[in-house]
Amino acid sequence: MSGNSTYQPQSKVLQWFEKRLPIGGLIHSSFVAYPTPRNLNYWWTFGGILTMMLGIQIITGIVLAMHYTPHVDLAFKSVEAIMRDVNYGWLLRYTHANGAAMFFFAVYIHMFRGIYYGSYKEPREVLWILGVIIYLLMMATGFMGYVLVWGQMSFWAATVITNLFSAIPGVGDTIVTWLWGGYAVGNPTLNRFFSLHYLLPFVIAGVVVLHIWALHVAGQNNPAGIEPKSEKDTVPFTPYATVKDGFFMACFLILFAWFIFYVPNFLGHPDNYIPANPAVTPAEIVPEWYYLPFYAILRSIPDKLIGVLALFGSILILAFLPWLDTSKVRSGRYRPLFKQFFWLWVIACIGLGWLGSKPPEGIYVILSRLFTLYYFAFFLIVLPLLGFFEKTKPLPNSISESVLGAKA
Amino acid sequence: MTNKRTIIALAAAGLVAGLVAGTAAPAAAQEHQVPPPAMKWSFAGPFGKYDEAQLQRGFKIYKEVCSSCHSMDLLSIGSLADAGGPGFTAAQAAAIAATYKIADLDDKGQPIERAGRPADHFPAPFPNAAAAAAANGVAPPDMSTLAKARGYQRGFPTFLFDIVTQYQEAGPDYIHAILNGYKEAPKGFTVPAGGHYNEYFPGHVIAMPQPLADGQVTYDDGSPQTLAQYSKDVTAFLMWAAEPKLVQRKRTGFQVMIFLILLSGLLYFTKKKVWSAVH
Known part of the structure; x- marks a missing residue:
């Protein structure tokens, strides 16, 4: 995406293909030859970690959706069936639930890093705003995913958050009814949340492509906050950034695995193991930690x-x-x-x-x-x-x- | 631009108004809760496992005592024979299943009761929540996920240490404490009708009468027939019911950890080697 690629495929077949669709050259110029500032520290590895987390969430989510039933009478039971009867269902669900938390943990570090090193400044304004859009989409996706479990906290979080829109003067109540698809949080709400929870990650993936595109046009910021001036200031993405990102991804996975295998319910609220009950309000309604x-x-x-x-x-x-x-x-x-x-x-x-x-x-x-x-x-x-x-x-x-x- | 200014102005005005208004927010009724004593559980920690004999004793208590009021309908009876559980054989689980009467239809569509099969879930003692509430005052909670649906506030900074110490037993500690928490109400404390005083229940008034007492259930393996033993056994059983794949999870976790630590180490040295050329 930056400059002309010098990519020359070895094999005849790939050369034939490259002439018709230069995707090899695109990958080569973006992730192999792409010059990265040589002074990047480990705070810069979180972009790669976030891409990995999005991938993990989408893959585990697609398989979970094969076993999940978005119906008020069956949602909680289907989640428990995943935990009990689906092969490695407990692993899929704990990975997906804790993966959301890890995703937010990584995005917060990524954002703090961007603010500390001024990564939003000219010429990276669009890159930054795309990031804010991704973050907003993540918040919406994470919230709707939490509701799908249809435990007590799911139900009451959905009630509290959708009720925020009733504050809008004049049309507030109409908007809330429209969001619910009825006069209370119910089956239509759960159904549309499931539909959107499946859709939005792919929207995120699309904006991530734009985010990376914008990154590769402007080039990466770096801890010194000055632009590379000569070839001495940069190193090629592969092997330098790839191996550094890879190392820190593996370290991040250790933390992630600790939560999945040893404290999988640490970040959840016990009340969400009680099926949703519109007649009983929990003693406290607390959102997930990242909100x-x-x-x-x-x-x-x-x-x-x-x-x-x-x-x-x-x-x-x-x-x-x-x-x-x-x-x-x-x-x-x-x-x-x-x-x-x-x-x-x-x-x-x-x-x-x-x-x-x-x-x-x-x-x-x-x-x-x-x-x-x-x-x-x-x-x-x-x-x-x-x-x-x-x-x-x-x-x-x-x-x-x-x-x-x-x-x- | 005007839009942005409006939002900012509104936000700023709100903040100033909020600070001036002082602390008018109504105080949430935070009910006082006595922290339950931390027990030693065989399933705690990175290498935790269920004690098969304990789960079998716990199942006996569930079957003879708990199940007369509490449902546990997310579990199949056959799961009693699953790996990492109470260790019943498939034949034993089938025999246990056969002792239950399951509502079904015959081949002419007429309602019948037949003997249970391993694939059947544990039948509920009441036909629905309203019937359960009518018979008990309030509907007794389903026991399938109970050990994960209960807990207590750990507080700062303990909750952070819990990540490192892998404390995930707030639910079992709480249930165990409740079973041992029935006492005479202190002087001046009025227990409302239909309520029972319990030291560890938030607010101290629990609808469930004391369910277990010394000598109530006969053990076949010579374990002490005391409340202290019963409460531990049935709590461990409830933890298994809520988290039947715990043993697999922790075992897989150890393998994954070893793999990831080795991978990280190898990647670290690769990174050092690669970067040595430019440093």
Whole structure:
């Protein structure tokens, strides 16, 4: 996707094919000859890890769908039949359920890395926005997948989240009825969630292709935040990036396998092993951990409509990041003030995650409000102003110089 | 652009309003729960396995006591003979199945009761949830997934250590505690009609009367016929019922771990070798 490929197939058959459809050249230029900055650290391996996770989710999901029944009377039973009667069904389901959590864990690291090193800045704005779109699609997909189990938490999460739309003035209730396909969360809701949960991963895969395309047009950012200037600044994707990505993927799989095989229900809520019962409200309705920061933002605001706007605003604001950050320097490595505000923001995000799991009372509400305020202030006040006031450190002349400097 | 400004302005206004309004949110009624004592379970940890004799004793308690009120209808009777379970032989499981009466239709379409087969699921004691509730006050929960559907708050930072120590036994610990938690209500505590005082139940008032007491079930293998023993055995059985593939899972996990650690090691040295050319 970048530059002309020098790919020359050896075999006659491949040469014949290449003349008609140069897919070999495309793969070669994208994943073999593609120049990557030589100073990439391990935080840059999460793009590959995320692609792997999407693949794992799609493959396990397709097989699970062969055994799953999207009906309010049968969904929970079919999930349990997968766990008990399908060969390696427990492995498929635990991989898929924990895989969603691992997918989000990896995407959060990927996003924090992008923000720290200024990967959203010119010329990578479109690349960044495509990433935000993928993240939004992931949230929708993950939520609907959680509902499919049709346990108590599935049902009540579906009720709470779809009810958010009732905050829209005038048409809110109509929209909620339309989302439900009825006057309560029921069989039509479960059916459409199943349909969309199957569809959206392929939409994600499509946007991922655009994301990688945009990446290969602009080239990768790197820890120094300066563009490669000569061939000395880059190494070919294969073998250098492939083997580095491969090593860290294997390490990531160890963590993943730990959850699948040893603590498969650690991230789930016990109530989701109780079949959905519209007549009984659970003592606490808690979303999956990867939505907790946004849940905390929602609950920190007493007005429902403004709370919902803040919830969606906290995600959409990411799309404006390239223009909210006014600094000319990309990498946080050379921005001493930004660095402090950034880590404070990471603490606010994790803090909000913790608060999202707490009851909305007393000190928890005050802390949620402070963290929410800082979450938005980071984007709306800190980043726009820092560009004007911050005294940045001198940038290295080239990537290879920054590598040698770091080694000395 | 105006759209974005509106959203930002609204969000900012909401935040300011929220902070000014103070902590007006209603306090959620968090019922006090006594943490159950942590037991030693044979199925805990990376090499955990079910104790076959214990599961067989637990099954006896389920059959003679629990099953008169609780259903367990996600399990087939034949699964008693599955690998990693109570260790009944296929013939024993078939004999157990034959002791159950299963509602069915004969070849003329008339309702009959026939002897159970291994593929049949455990029959429920009540025809439906309403009948179960009418007979018991509240419908007793199905036992198929009960050991995974119960637990208790571990709190910070214990819940993080649980990832490393592989603590997944909050459900069994809780069920075991409930079975041992029936006591005289403390002075000044009024137990409402139809309720029973239990130290470990959230709110302390449980609908289920004390189900097990010393000497209630006869063991054939000489194990002590005490509540302490019964409660451990039936809890282990319920854990198997909820997670019948646990033994396979942990065994496969160990193999996968060895493979992944070796793979990571080999990839690490390959990476070092490849990159040594450019460093």
